[in-house]
Amino acid sequence: MKICIVKLSAMGDIIHAMVALQFIKKELPNIQIDWVVESSFADVLKNNPHIDNILEVNLKSLKKQKSKIFAQVSILKSYSKNNYDLIIDAQGLLKSAIVSRIIGAKVIAGFDKESIREGIASIFYNKKIHISYDANTIDRNVAVLCEPLKIKVSKEQIIAKKTFLYSDSHVENLPEFFNIFVIGSTWESRNYPKEKFVEIAEALKIDTYIVWGSDEEHKKVLWMQEQSEYLHLLPRGSLDELKYVISKCSLLIGNDTGPTHMAWGLNIPSITIFGPTPVNRVYVTPINKVVKSKSKVDHQKLDKNDFSICEIESDEIIKIAKELLA
16 A cells, blocks of 8 residues: 655644654555655655655745746656555645645545634545544644554554654764753744743753754854853754754753654653643653643634743743753
């Protein structure tokens, strides 16, 4: 059997879907699994033994150059020659549904219209999965990927998952014992204050590398380095190198964003800090903890002006960090 998963972005969403692969392969060891993804996130999938082919697209380029649509459609049509038995749109957007239809298969599965924000996408599916839009993000991904294959996965199985992010990179000169801070995200209101990250570093007194991804975040890191001898800029590298570095760290503390979720996929201790986004985007485990601000979150309408994350005291995070490090 040949299936194609369509999950284009973003990094955290891709990671939360990837956990399902080990359960699919366990039940159907001979199944071929291909995955369609935006080129900028392909490294997240690379080296995973459960993925046979990574099929890259660059639909994001269409925002700047609409004329590139013909080239992208041509790429998608070339993937249709693979003759899939099943395509699963794990994204649930109109864009991903159209991608699924262009590639084509006898069966195209996805969320039903009550389970996604862009309900119109469901008209492209002939097998529809129902799970509440407010349900845990990981549970939603596992459901849409496993139910079309008649595979059942329990919460206990997900908590006891095996590591599913793999790297063939090697980064030199890493200390034997170090932490990682992830200070950025897609919205400023999701970012924990840099001053409080410094307070955490000073309390833990462990060499800590800071992940950054933009010029603004780079400036923050340079400022943070000046405030604490324990903080260091992590040189910018590939996502595959980032997987390697995170796999070697003792503890990762970060905002609700892709690199933070890598720790969960690598079975590395972590603390995810939440403000305007829902805590049920992740699984809380003995080594993966969350800290949430006091604001209430509407899953259907996230408030980008909710800066309540700034009100979380660093002491709350320090206490959990010390317990995990112990």
